[in-house]
Amino acid sequence: MAHYNPPIRDMQFVLHEVLDVDTALGEMPAHGEVNRELIDQVLEEAGKFCSEVVFPLNRPADEQGCRHEGDGVVRAPDGFADAYRQYCEAGWPTLTCDPDFGGQGLPHVIGMAMQEMLNSASQAWTMYPGLSHGAYECLRAHGTDELRQLYLPKLVSGQWTGTMCLTEPHCGTDLGLLRTRAEPQDDGSYLVTGNKIFISAGEHDMAENIVHLVLARLPDAPSGTRGISLFVVPKFLPDANGNPGQRNGVVCARIEEKMGIHANATCVMNYDGATGWLVGEANRGLNAMFVMMNAARIGVGLQSLGLMEVAYQNAAAYARERLQMRSLSGPKAPDKPADPIIVHPDVRRMLLTQRAWIEGSRAFASWLALQADIADSHEDESVREQAEEMLALLTPVVKAFLTDNGFAATSMAMQVYGGHGFIREWGAEQYVRDARINMIYEGTNGIQALDLLGRKVMQDGGAKLRKFGALVRELVETEGTRDEMAEFIDPLADLAGKVEKFSMEIGMKAMQNPDEVGAASVDYLRVIGHLVLGYFWARMARVALDKKDSGDRFYEAKLAVARFYFARLMPETAALMRSARSGADNLMAMDAELF
């Protein structure tokens, strides 16, 4: 009943018309051959794969869920393994990977578009290959040559999948408490023993081997986060030819029943003297894992972007078709028994809210992916550094802002259906359930907010934030003189000025009382989210204004959504700043026992 049309046109608008990634990539030797034609071709093929092969599995797989069959065997829902086989055969896992290990070496901006579409098609399915990519990045950055040669080609081809094993029953956010132990063996390997929970794609029947990246403590490790090391622990130990050999001592003890992403196995993994190898330096495991976590955080933002898009498409179609009540300003479809509900202002408000979050987020996330390409591949070190800084600053924003909005937006999509939205049949409620986890995993959104304000903004005295502010100012200066841009530029310039003052105020208060950081952080992150989205909406509006007489109604819609964003969504910042400014006292005054 549900449908998914890959939003190729809007992706092309963002990549070619707004960000001009073709030119930007052309300046990088690694991507010199990437051009518009190639990008469009990949988008088309990727969209076809996602909508035709993966999307049809999404709802039945949610109904069926995963099955834990004893002896640690876990079966993914019907059709998942076959779709994964097709995915590998078509070479999709190799898209952005290093050619040295079998990858196609395409830029992140393209990979990002593919990720969005895969998540629209099925977040639960996409998590199986999604985690492999994280394991690939981590081993590539920190593994020994031997480990890289052994594992990377298999992860790149998709023959093997990966996991991240961090959480234990008593520690999630606070990894310093973790207890899994690794005992060194004479041959240089380690025996890993402990209990990990919430391991997504920890066990399944879609690939011939599973490569676990596991945080554990060495016997002599200091306590806390400075005593954590990273190990690679395969499900099957590679034999002399690098093929899956002996079964290793790691077993899935249970899969969790949960609110959403039913089709992805969330595993309790027991390590009982499992053989593993150290990745990176001893006691520096958290550092090595951060490579994987940062990529994963952007990936989570893309999960919500994908869910918002598909939820929106179906809600909009429903709103155009469902006949119910007459427009308050007189019948719009007098020949029908009632008007389609899209005539009602509040239905439009819900749909436009979704559109504004989606299209703004797509521009933001694409730009961030381009920063990742620049950081990886630009020839000029200072350009690479600036891109690294933007990535560091805005990774918590793309994670938390997109996923908070993603939950609200999918819930609005569901609301458009009225009672039918609550019924499984229509598919709308699944997007809400799936979107909910994105606010939690890979660091809760509260943790993202602390990371942004406490670490990314305050630790360098706002230097990185000012660099983003300079981009905004540049746009304001260039466009501020064009009357037709005033409705976009004025509120953006106003917000940018307020953010500067607001950041300084919090910084001053935090020097007196560190709790002021935590008291302001969540509101602060949303304010920065609006600054970023406002910047991209203004850039998009500029392009759309230039082309509004082209006859292509795409630009007309873009301008309408831009106007809606500035008029109806950005005003939230007024409330957020007022709330944050009220300070820590109203939060900290009450005794814990009175809660």
Added chain:
Amino acid sequence: MAHYNPPIRDMQFVLHEVLDVDTALGEMPAHGEVNRELIDQVLEEAGKFCSEVVFPLNRPADEQGCRHEGDGVVRAPDGFADAYRQYCEAGWPTLTCDPDFGGQGLPHVIGMAMQEMLNSASQAWTMYPGLSHGAYECLRAHGTDELRQLYLPKLVSGQWTGTMCLTEPHCGTDLGLLRTRAEPQDDGSYLVTGNKIFISAGEHDMAENIVHLVLARLPDAPSGTRGISLFVVPKFLPDANGNPGQRNGVVCARIEEKMGIHANATCVMNYDGATGWLVGEANRGLNAMFVMMNAARIGVGLQSLGLMEVAYQNAAAYARERLQMRSLSGPKAPDKPADPIIVHPDVRRMLLTQRAWIEGSRAFASWLALQADIADSHEDESVREQAEEMLALLTPVVKAFLTDNGFAATSMAMQVYGGHGFIREWGAEQYVRDARINMIYEGTNGIQALDLLGRKVMQDGGAKLRKFGALVRELVETEGTRDEMAEFIDPLADLAGKVEKFSMEIGMKAMQNPDEVGAASVDYLRVIGHLVLGYFWARMARVALDKKDSGDRFYEAKLAVARFYFARLMPETAALMRSARSGADNLMAMDAELF
């Protein structure tokens, strides 16, 4: 693993200390014997029943769901029928019912407290008896003497349960489109034929008979809403002694799979020449049904209040126990491996948000229930009228504001748990899924907002709203001179002034363009919600200030939550008014085909 402690102390605070319902009820002959002792006794017993008998069923019943066994047989989850038997034996269904039909005649304020606690214990279970009460109210107001004598005693005792059969596949909000037909028979009965969907508690094995109140059209009925009549259609036709006799032609064809309230059967009901009797006048069925719908809308607000309370209690307990990270301002539990997460400002922000919504809503809903008692039982007609007006004005607010907040608050409760919140085991995610339907049924929250602004505020030129405003002004005038009340009274007075201007502005715009109503309505309802909650929070703060030196820390907590509400939640109104003021153009500009 989850727990529920009936919030008796806070209920007593609201009923006795803030609203002084004892005095108010004492003035009504029907409730002259109701006093504090009686109220407290009922609250205690009700709390015990809810927490001990109903609450333990909630999670297993959600897992098990209802079973449709063919031949129209539907089984409620294990234990539901037995709990319902105990509920009836203890006389709980009779609590607020008319003594003429076997009721205890207690006031709505007490019934409301019971409803809140039942919903904390299990919303899905509570919907079985909850719908009976609506059917009782409707038949009592509009049934013939014969129908009343036949059906009311059975509904009051709980022997029979009731349903509301409005929705059809092609019509929910727009009942004017409905197609179910009723053919008059020679004996004065009707044969009802048609198809109804989303019938909560439409079929089950908890009671010996089910009384459907069904909207249908007579053969000669005009089209639209003025051609709808109401019929009572029992599952079993009463025999000569009023006992269940012959099976009637109404059958449950299917139960829906849905996001939440799994333990309540949402039925597709087929009427195939089922025998029914007219309730109220022909073609005035919608009018008769409105009695039921208004009570049901307040009931839905109470569902979310109940869910927020139990979700909060468990999240707060988790936050006091879960050790993770150190406080930013230095260790608070140095003897433990980490601090309990309640030391973190953002965890407190999430918990205090829930508390502020819960306690403010409890005061609001209790006051509204008292208005219902006044409307029913006060001797002075003008006092009854004013109470009726407050009920009419604020019913859409208690429905939509409490349920929007209820979804956000239960989601915040879940967020406190981190990853554990997403796992079924902890129970937190069920409250989110259950809370989601409350924004939809009994009129979507968008419809409530239109009802508030378009009908309740604009149709009488703001007269009813000004009457509520007079209560606010009275409080502002009395308390405005007390310095210690300034932090509560100043923002309330400020908001009250703005609401007046804001309402007039929208009224003026709407005269030019009716779409301005729909464009402002949802934001408007939230603003009014804050005006109402701000009023009750200020009243509660006044009482708490008076007693803050009593040594009872309850008042200390109350003041802390009041401060939090005004500092952190009420500022939302700034954004809402700015968004609403942007008008209809940004919503209506885009062509439907561009969505």
